[in-house]
Amino acid sequence: xxxxxxxxxxxxxxxxxxxxxxxxxxxxxxxxxxxxxxxxxxxxxxxxxxxxxxxxxxxxxxxxxxxxxxxxxxxxxxxxxxxxxxxxxxxxxxxxxxxxxxxxxxxxxxxxxxxxxxxxxxxxxxxxxxxxxxxxxxxxxxxxxxxxxxxxxxxxxxxxxxxxxxxxxxxxxxxxxxxxxxxxxxxxxxxxxxxxxxxxxxxxxxxxxxxxxxxxxxxxxxxxxxxxxxxxxxxxxxxxxxxxxxxxxxxxxxxxxxxxxxxxxxxxxxxxxxxxxxxxxxxxxxxxxxxxxxxxxxxxxxxxxxxxxxxxxxxxxxxxxxxxxxxxxxxxxxxxxxxxxxxxxxxxxxxxxxxxxxxxxxxxxxxxxxxxxxxxxxxxxxxxxxxxxxxxxxxxxxxxxxxxxxxxxxxxxxxxxxxxxxxxxxxxxxxxxxxxxxxxxxxxxxxxxxxxxxxxxxxxxxxxxxxxxxxxxxxxxxxxxxxxxxxxxxxxxxxxxxxxxxxxxxxxxxxxxxxxxxxxxxxxxxxxxxxxxxxxxxxxxxxxxxxxxxxxxxxxxxxxxxxxxxxxxxxxxxxxxxxxxxxxxxxxxxxxxxxxxxxxxxxxxxxxxxxxxxxxxxxxxxxxxxxxxxxxxxxxxx
Amino acid sequence: xxxxxxxxxxxxxxxxxxxxxxxxxxxxxxxxxxxxxxxxxxxxxxxxxxxxxxxxxxxxxxxxxxxxxxxxxxxxxxxxxxxxxxxxxxxxxxxxxxxxxxxxxxxxxxxxxxxxxxxxxxxxxxxxxxxxxxxxxxxxxxxxxxxxxxxxxxxxxxxxxxxxxxxxxxxxxxxxxxxxxxxxxxxxxxxxxxxxxxxxxxxxxxxxxxxxxxxxxxxxxxxxxxxxxxxxxxxxxxxxxxxxxxxxxxxxxxx
Numbered sequence: 032x033x034x035x036x037x038x039x040x041x042x043x044x045x046x047x048x049x050x051x052x053x054x055x056x057x058x059x060x061x062x063x064x065x066x067x068x069x070x071x072x073x074x075x076x077x078x079x080x081x082x083x084x085x086x087x088x089x090x091x092x093x094x095x096x097x098x099x100x101x102x103x104x105x106x107x108x109x110x111x112x113x114x115x116x117x118x119x120x121x122x123x124x125x126x127x128x129x130x131x132x133x134x135x136x137x138x139x140x141x142x143x144x145x146x147x148x149x150x151x152x153x154x155x156x157x158x159x160x161x162x163x164x165x166x167x168x169x170x171x172x173x174x175x176x177x178x179x180x181x182x183x184x185x186x187x188x189x190x191x192x193x194x195x196x197x198x199x200x201x202x203x204x205x206x207x208x209x210x211x212x213x214x215x216x217x218x219x220x221x222x223x224x225x226x227x228x229x230x231x232x233x234x235x236x237x238x239x240x241x242x243x244x245x246x247x248x249x250x251x252x253x254x255x256x257x258x259x260x261x262x263x264x265x266x267x268x269x270x271x272x273x274x275x276x277x278x279x280x281x282x283x284x285x286x287x288x289x290x291x292x293x294x295x296x297x298x299x300x301x302x303x304x305x306x307x308x309x310x311x312x313x314x315x316x317x318x319x320x321x322x323x324x325x326x327x328x329x330x331x332x333x334x335x336x337x338x339x340x341x342x343x344x345x346x347x348x349x350x351x352x353x354x355x356x357x358x359x360x361x362x363x364x365x366x367x368x369x370x371x372x373x374x375x376x377x378x379x380x381x382x383x384x385x386x387x388x389x390x391x392x393x394x395x396x397x398x399x400x401x402x403x404x405x406x407x408x409x410x411x412x413x414x415x416x417x418x419x420x421x422x423x424x425x426x427x428x429x430x431x432x433x434x435x436x437x438x439x440x441x442x443x444x445x446x447x448x449x450x451x452x453x454x455x456x457x458x459x460x461x462x463x464x465x466x467x468x469x470x471x472x473x474x475x476x477x478x479x480x481x482x483x484x485x486x487x488x489x490x491x492x493x494x495x496x497x498x499x500x501x502x503x504x505x506x507x508x509x510x511x512x513x514x515x516x517x518x519x520x521x522x523x524x525x526x527x528x529x530x531x532x533x534x535x536x537x538x539x540x541x542x543x544x545x546x547x548x549x550x551x552x553x554x555x556x557x558x559x560x561x562x563x564x565x566x567x568x569x570x571x572x573x574x575x576x577x578x579x580x581x582x583x584x585x586x587x588x589x590x591x592x593x594x595x596x597x598x599x600x601x602x603x604x605x606x607x608x609x610x611x612x613x614x615x616x617x618x619x620x621x622x623x624x625x626x627x628x629x630x631x632x633x634x635x636x637x638x639x640x641x642x643x644x645x646x647x648x649x650x651x652x653x654x655x656x657x658x659x660x661x662x663x664x665x666x667x668x669x
Numbered sequence: 670x671x672x673x674x675x676x677x678x679x680x681x682x683x684x685x686x687x688x689x690x691x692x693x694x695x696x697x698x699x700x701x702x703x704x705x706x707x708x709x710x711x712x713x714x715x716x717x718x719x720x721x722x723x724x725x726x727x728x729x730x731x732x733x734x735x736x737x738x739x740x741x742x743x744x745x746x747x748x749x750x751x752x753x754x755x756x757x758x759x760x761x762x763x764x765x766x767x768x769x770x771x772x773x774x775x776x777x778x779x780x781x782x783x784x785x786x787x788x789x790x791x792x793x794x795x796x797x798x799x800x801x802x803x804x805x806x807x808x809x810x811x812x813x814x815x816x817x818x819x820x821x822x823x824x825x826x827x828x829x830x831x832x833x834x835x836x837x838x839x840x841x842x843x844x845x846x847x848x849x850x851x852x853x854x855x856x857x858x859x860x861x862x863x864x865x866x867x868x869x870x871x872x873x874x875x876x877x878x879x880x881x882x883x884x885x886x887x888x889x890x891x892x893x894x895x896x897x898x899x900x901x902x903x904x905x906x907x908x909x910x911x912x913x914x915x916x917x918x919x920x921x922x923x924x
Contacts, residue, residue, distance in 0.1 A: 086807040098729065099795050101835055102737040118815065154811070161811035163804050163864050165828035172818025190828055196736055197831060204803035211799040219792065242784055271731040305704040308713055311733045412735065415752075415759045416706075481808045529719050531712075575719055580686050581727045581785040584719065 035288070035639055035654040038442040039143045044660050045125075048147045051443070052486055056493035063088030066492050067251040069236055071223050071278050073100030073206065075199055075473055076456025077257030079480025082205035085214035087485055092249055093206070094221045094238060096273050101203045104259060104271040105476060108195025109316035109409065110179065111187035112159075112473040114152040119176050123184040125149045132471060133661040135181040135361055136436070136464020137613035137629065139291070139637070142660055143443055144461045151482040152474050156188055158481055162201040166190050179469040180317055181361035181668075187470045192316055192408045198473055202480070221247075222586060223278040224514040226254060226285050226452065229506045230498070233452035236278075237510045239518075241586060244579040246514050248502035252492060253451040255484065256282060257476075260435035260457040262295065264594045264601065265546075266538025268432035269301060269314040275590040276597050279439050279458050287447035288639035288652060290440035290460035292597070293605035296467055296614050297547050298433030299365035302416055302426075303385040312431040313416060315388070316409055317469040320358045322393035322402065323426070325349050325365070327386050331376040337387055337425050348372060352624075356668040363466040363614045364626070364668060366430035370547050371625065373429075380427045389425035430547060434472060436463040436614065437604070440639040440654075444487035445479060448639075451491060455479035460637065465613025518578050521588045526571030530587045533568045537561065537591070537598055545602050550618040554606040558599055562646075565595040600640060600649065607651060610634045631663050674700045675767035679714065681726060682774045684783050691783065693772075703763035707750065708733060708740060710762055711773075728787040735759040735899065738834030741841070742787055743774040748838035748897040756836065756899040776841035780848070780884040791837050793883040794851060800879035801872035802855040804864050823861045830857040832900045839894035839902075845886030850894040852876050853910035854902050860913050870917035877914050 040051040058066070066089050070081040073095040081093040095103065117123040128149040133140060156174070160166065166188050167175040176185040190197040209215040220241040227235040233254040238247050261276035262268035283289045300315045326345045333340065348368055353360040360368075369386050372378060379385050394402050399422060403410070410421050417427070438460040445453050445461070456476040463471065501507075544557035568591070576582045610630035611620040620628045629635075636653040643649055676699045684691030698714050705713070708730050715725035731739040735756040742757045744750035750760045765771065773787065781789040819827075831854070839850040856873055859865025865872070888907055895904040 083808045097731055097737070097739055098791055099835065101795070101798075102731055102739050104732060104737070107732045107734055107736050116814070156814045157811035158806070158808055160814040160817075161804065161806045161864060163827075163859055163862050165824050165831050165858065165862070166814075167828075168819060168821050168824040170821050172820050172824075173815050190831075193736065193832060196834075197828075200831065204798065205806075205808075207795065207799045208803045208805060210795075217795075219795075269734075271737065272733060273731050306702055308702060308705050308709050310706070310709050310712055313734045411754070412759070415735075415755060415761065418761070418763055485808070529716055531716060573719060575722070576724050581788065583727055584725060 035440065035448070035652050036442060037141065037654055038444055039141070040443065044142055044146045047143050048150055055486055055490035058489045058493045060088060064090060066090065067092060068253050068255065068488065069249060069251040070094070070255045070257060071236065072103065072257035072259065073203070074103035074105035074257060074259060074456060075202060075476030076480045077255070078103065078199065078202035078206050079477050080255055080257060080455055080484045081215055082202060082209050083481050083485050084488065085209035091209070091215045092218065092251060093215050094218045094223060094236070096220070096222055098219055100206055100217060100219070101200060103199060104274050105199045105473070106196045107271065108473055109192045109314065110318040111177065111189035111194045111470040112155065112198060113179065113186050113470040114156045114188060114474065115149055115186060116153055116156060118174060119185045121184045123186050127184065128152060128186065130661050131182050132462070132468060133464070133658070134666055135466055135468040137466050137627065137666055138464065138631070138635065138658060138663055139294070139612050139656065140462055140464030141656060142658060147483065148462050148475055148478050151478045154482055155474060155477045159198055159201050162204060164190065164197045164201045177318060178321055178359060180320065180359045180365070181468040189318070192318070192406065195473060198477065202477070223281065224517070225510040226278070226282050227507050227510045228285050228449060229500055229504060232450045232495070234500060235502065235507060237514045239514070242581060244577070244582065246511060246518070248507045248511055250500060250502050250507070252497050253453065253488060255453045255455060256439065256458050257455040257480065258458045260438065261594070261597055262432045262435055264537065264598050265432040265541045266534045267304065267309065267312050269298065269312050272311065275593065277590055277593050279454070280593040280597055282439060282447065282449065282452060284642050285449065286642070287449045287452055288440040288641050289437070289600060290637050290639040291437040291604065292601045292640065293545065293608060293615050294436035294465050294613065295432060295601070296362060296434040296436060297366045297430045299362055299369055299430050300388060300428045301431035301433070302413065303380060303382065303429040313412070314431070314433060315413060315426065315428060317362070319388060319406060319409060322405065323358065323388040323390050324392060325358055325386055325388055327372045327377040327379060337379070337389070346377070353668045360668045361466060361468060366547055367616060369430055385427040385429045387425035388428045390421060391425070394422065434467055436460065436465060436467055440637065444490065445483055446487070446491065450495070453484060453488065455484060465615055517589065518585065521572070521574045521585060521592070522578060524569065524572050524574065526573050528571050529573055530584055530591050533564065533572060534587070534591045534594070536564055537594060540564070541598055541601070545598070545605055548616045548618050549605045551606065554602050557602040558606070561595060561599045561602065568592065568595055596645060603649070604638055604640065608634055608638060635663070674702050675762070675765065677701055677765065678770040680770065680772045681787070683726070683786055686785060687782055701762055703761070705762045706733070706758055707744070707760040707762065708758050726787060727785040730758055733758040736834060738836040741776045741789060741836060741838070743776060743841060745772050748776065748841045749899050754899055754901055776837050778840045778846035778885070780846065781837060781840065791835070793885070794835050794837065794848070796883060797848060797852055797876055797879045798855065801868070801875040804859065805868060817863050819862060827858045827861040830854045830861070830902065830906055833902050834900055836899065838897045838899060840885065842893040842897035843886065844891055844893070845889060847888045847894070848880050848883070848885035849888040849907045849910065850898065850902055850904070852880055853906040856910045856913055857906040860909055869913060870920065873910065873913040873917045
């Protein structure tokens with residue numbers, strides 16, 4: 032049985048990271064070059080980790096699924112990155128950022144990790160500015176801030192509506208510098224098919240070269256996964272097309288526990304679904320809620336044009352229900368409120384599955400130019416996709432799957448339950464609890480990559496002895512054969528249905544039963560339906576083509592095969608968590624006015640699942656959570 | 670939102686690998702909704718090809734929201750198609766009519782060899798950045814972010830240059846397959862910021878040299894790059910790069 036030891040350092044929460052850093056063992060500068068480290072992923076967490084570890088002197092092997100590390104999906108983050116700089120002098124502090132993040136996560140994250148995140152947030156902004164990230168500035172030349180959901184201070188730094196892009200390109204530039212120096216060996220267009228474990232330690236990966244189809248073996252002293260989230264299990268999400276849960280899922284099957292898989296963030300402001308052939312959903316940044324007002328008609332089925340609906344016949348429901356946070360209520364509660372309005376029959380647009388986000392008042396107050404300066408690129412994007420002009424007609428928005436708070440379980444050192452297997456960024460579970468606040472994903476990715484892993488990895492390497500191994504070791508050979516076998520199996524089924532039809536069917540089950548609200552009967556049904564769909568997949572999927580050249584259907588098929596297992600675990604976790612918290616809302620557990628009702632007595636813990644075999648019930652372990660610094664309270668934004 | 674669908678005649682470049690010869694192949698596709706994106710239209714064609722036992726068309730794409738720079742495609746001879754300031758993934762079928770013929774080819778340049786069908790290898794761009802598209806600042810060294818004020822004007826201009834998504838439309842549109850708009854965007858971003866000054870000379874010399882090594886052509890002021898750029902990167906960046914390059918050469922201030 033796997034024991035969950037969170038390895039939280041001693042001392043008061045504000046001293047823990049300092050104490051940990053002092054107590055960590057160090058690797059002598061001259062010895063760092065003797066260690067090889069595999070980093071999977073080149074997003075904010077992976078790219079930052081690879082660059083920083085190389086700067087320290089380690090030999091880094093860095094893998095990316097796209098044709099260039101600059102394209103990782105962190106690039107799509109729009110709104111901003113939080114830090115506790117308190118430049119606006121509005122009462123922010125490390126403690127307040129810590130407090131807001133713990134509360135925002137509905138008390139299901141680990142206090143010590145969240146405090147460290149808030150503590151290093153300021154260093155991130157310093158580092159990014161030094162790299163040349165062009166953050167927005169005021170006329171005096173100093174950095175500008177804006178507000179995001181779940182906070183009453185302005186602590187979000189931004190670069191137009193492309194903050195993720197600029198932070199990623201900053202990390203990418205540091206990474207390219209290390210590639211040029213020969214300290215990072217970059218492997219592009221690669222997909223990880225397995226993690227290799229030798230004598231209980233992660234020692235390498237098996238990858239597929241997506242151009243030649245070659246299955247390759249790589250050896251190292253430690254493996255770092257920074258592979259992002261698994262939102263694409265829902266088929267439609269704001270994730271990029273190649274975002275997948277494959278590497279994390281393979282790690283789970285090799286003994287890494289998977290924590291809180293049911294904690295999914297459904298983002299309230301996305302462009303609504305238009306039709307059956309839609310391939311993905313597009314987010315409209317949360318920053319728009321600084322100036323946009325969310326509303327629906329007060330009357331059911333009101334089909335009038337929005338500009339013809341008079342003021343007193345509109346329900347600005349976020350302002351009504353949450354007067355102190357208003358339109359900047361956090362993501363989970365905003366999404367749920369949109370769903371309630373649609374369920375009541377007050378949804379708008381041709382499908383009736385949308386609400387309005389209206390800028391008319393802001394344009395009247397500040398002028399069109401001011402609004403254009405703030406959100407111009409987002410408005411253009413909206414118009415390109417929908418064909419409607421949001422300066423004149425309110426945007427139609429609806430919640431969509433955006434982020435997964437769950438992920439591989441890690442201890443304070445970001446190590447999974449497998450020695451030498453570290454997990455960073457969205458791929459781990461640690462910092463956001465049951466709901467992530469806006470502008471905190473970028474913060475966590477860079478915190479893990481720039482400021483945490485450089486210390487904790489050194490401690491691991493200095494504390495262990497490593498046998499010299501080669502890639503002809505039997506464990507590598509076995510993993511290689513398994514990967515070959517999987518490829519052959521997928522290509523040999525030659526059934527009737529395309530990969531996408533299975534993915535869409537899975538997505539429908541997930542959205543219906545494991546989406547914005549869940550209940551016992553639905554979750555039990557979802558588990559059965561996913562098991563049946565998985566069976567059909569392995570009997571009837573049609574994967575055409577050759578394994579030795581580019582074969583995008585083969586890539587997709589392997590990812591969907593993983594999602595068909597992961598989806599079941601998400602449903603199982605949701606079924607076992609008999610409470611509502613953050614993004615996990617169980618119909619059975621709600622207050623009279625429809626808010627999430629936590630059960631701290633029985634569920635103030637992390638649920639971490641241990642794999643026991645496909646089609647076998649996994650084991651649910653728990654890590655108790657303590658809140659000595661941010662006392663457990665009902666989360667209220669009213 | 671429209672219920673009407675259209676039928677399209679597609680002429681698409683097919684090429685099995687870099688070693689095989691490629692050709693244009695005709696496809697008819699019915700039932701295309703005007704609300705679909707261009708890539709969703711190709712997804713639809715691919716589902717049909719798979720059902721018919723054919724090999725689906727390989728094309729690069731990822732975020733599908735116009736920011737990752739992965740999607741490419743020459744559509745009727747224009748990089749990313751007919752809509753200005755728009756990547757292929759953000760081009761929607763409402764700009765086409767029933768019965769239209771659309772020609773789809775990969776981005777073509779000596780430095781961008783075809784990988785398969787519509788996919789090309791743009792790793793040359795990474796190597797140009799490796800040559801100097803960074804500030805040499807290791808983690809741990811940075812002073813407070815507000816220690817150096819930067820004028821809003823320069824910060825905004827730097828941001829405009831930094832908006833480049835590295836898609837390669839500029840190269841594909843240029844008669845010389847020049848990468849100058851791409852390289853100059855990065856050089857300009859740093860040239861406009863105080864953080865970038867220490868390495869300015871080395872950066873300009875080495876990135877320009879790298880473009881030659883990779884086989885990109887020179888700039889002869891056609892401005893096709895600017896016209897095709899989905900992010901509106903301005904041609905004046907090339908002028909700034911040339912100034913930076915001359916400055917580096919005349920002052921011989923290379924590190």
